[in-house]
Amino acid sequence: MFSIDFLVGFTIFMVALIAVASMVPGLLAGLQSSGIDYDAVAYRTGVILAEDPGWPVDPPWEAYDVNHKDEIERMGLAVSKDAPNILLSTKIEKFFNTSFFDPEDYRSKVIFGEIPYSYNITLRSLDGRYNHKVGQETPEGYGYGYIRRVVKIKEPSVAVIDEGFKNQYTITISPGDNSTTRTFTVRLDFSRLLNASIDPAYRIDPRTEPVNITITNFEAFLNGTASNATLKSVTFWLGSSSFPFPYDEDDTDYYTLRIDNNPDLYPPEPGVGVSSNISFVLKPAATSLFELGPTSILDIRFTFENADYPHTNITGIHYYDYNPKNVTRPALKPAVLEVAIW
Incomplete structure (x- = not known):
């Protein structure tokens, strides 16, 4: 039989051994590597x-x-x-x-x-x-x-409006029509664009990507012998409310406008004559100024005005949507x- 003294000593030894074993990892912690994955x-x-x-x-x-x-x-x-x-x-x-x-x-x-x-x-x-x-x-x-x-x-997608739309977006001027103004509208209907059934990878969302509009072969829309039509303004409308800043100068943070690919007309001032093409880009920074919901309609209006007679017959509404005839998606x-x- 083990003596009482042996049992007491063995117990103290085991307690000390357990205490030391528990302290060793902490003592060596500072010596371990601290590698980063x-x-x-x-x-x-x-x-x-x-x-x-x-x-x-x-x-x-x-x-x-x-x-x-x-x-x-x-x-x-x-x-x-x-x-x-x-x-x-x-x-x-x-x-x-x-x-x-x-x-x-x-x-x-x-x-x-x-x-x-x-x-x-x-x-x-x-x-x-x-x-x-x-x-x-x-x-x-x-x-x-x-x-x-x-x-x-x-x-970004792009809408190219060319002579193929001539019959759709031109009007015949009656002999008694003394109007000198023509308005052409590109419409962003968010009930169409933000359709949940459209895969986000292919969805057109003006809140996150630019809206590109190009009117090319503009001479096809000119009236009679006119060599150009004066673009008086480009304005933006949300319902019946106009955009906070109607177009009067080029602001590349919000939108850009190019007329006839002429670098000498950049940035173009209001009242510039258009003979061949218009390139307009509306950027997300501009659309973010509005509270655009799933049923919002944002219109981009091109207004042409000449003092003597209407130099262009372009008019109507072009929908910026998923119709491949209206918008090209790369x-x-x-x-x-x-x-x-x-």
């Missing part, structure tokens, strides 16, 4: 860029100007959370604008984390149309995390997104 950080960044539209979404973060840049919380490039790996061209354009964003913006709004990571983010389309890069050159060897994703890029463009973190 850069691949995990690169993967997370790739997910944010390719699968997240960013935040805010209404208005979208890419529409914010420099005075509101601090309100941008996350810079995702996806068209929608319901359309992963489909990137929106307007988000891409803003994201790679290094004169707008600085290195810390990319770390805090897309990479995240308290560590000041170095990064290299590139996006290249297979046709070479997109070739963007931001960040530092990647280090030699394998000392960085890396992820590559195959994506597609959604580009095919999604294949591209490769690469993220390196170290």
Whole structure:
């Protein structure tokens, strides 16, 4: 039989051994490596860029100007959370604008984390149309995390109104018509555009992408022997209310106007004569000024006015919608997104 003294001593020994064993991991904690899984950080960044539209979404973060840049919380490039790996061209354009964003913006709004990571983010389309890069050159060897994703890029739709619409958008002037004004309207009917049955990858949404309108072969719409028609104004109407700023100068943050492809007329002033074409782009920053709902109707009105007689017969309403005769929607463009973190 073991003596009482042996049992007491053995018990004390075991208690001490257990206490020491429990303390050893803590003593060695400072000697353990603190490696970072850069691949995990690169993967997370790739997910944010390719699968997240960013935040805010209404208005979208890419529409914010420099005075509101601090309100941008996350810079995702996806068209929608319901359309992963489909990137929106307007988000891409803003994201790679290094004169707008600085290195810390990319770390805090897309990479995240308290560590000041170095990064290299590139996006290249297979046709070479997109070739963007931001960040530092990647280090030699394998000392960085890396992820590559195959994506597609959604580009804006465009309405081309040419001589094929002549019979639809011209009127015959009666002998007693003394009017000198003609109005042509392009209508954005959001009950058509924001139809939930349309896949977000193919949806036309003026709140997040530009509206492109080109009136070409304008001479087909001229009246009689007139060589041009005077474009008096371009105005924007939401219902019966006019846009806060009717067109009187070119403001590239909101919209652009080109007349007859003449660089000497840029920016064109009101009252310019049009002989061959008009190119107009309404940007999301402009539409974000309105509270556009699922039933809103936004009209873009081109008003032509000449003092002597109407130089053009163009009139009517052109719907900017999913009818392929009215609007052309470019095919999604294949591209490769690469993220390196170290």
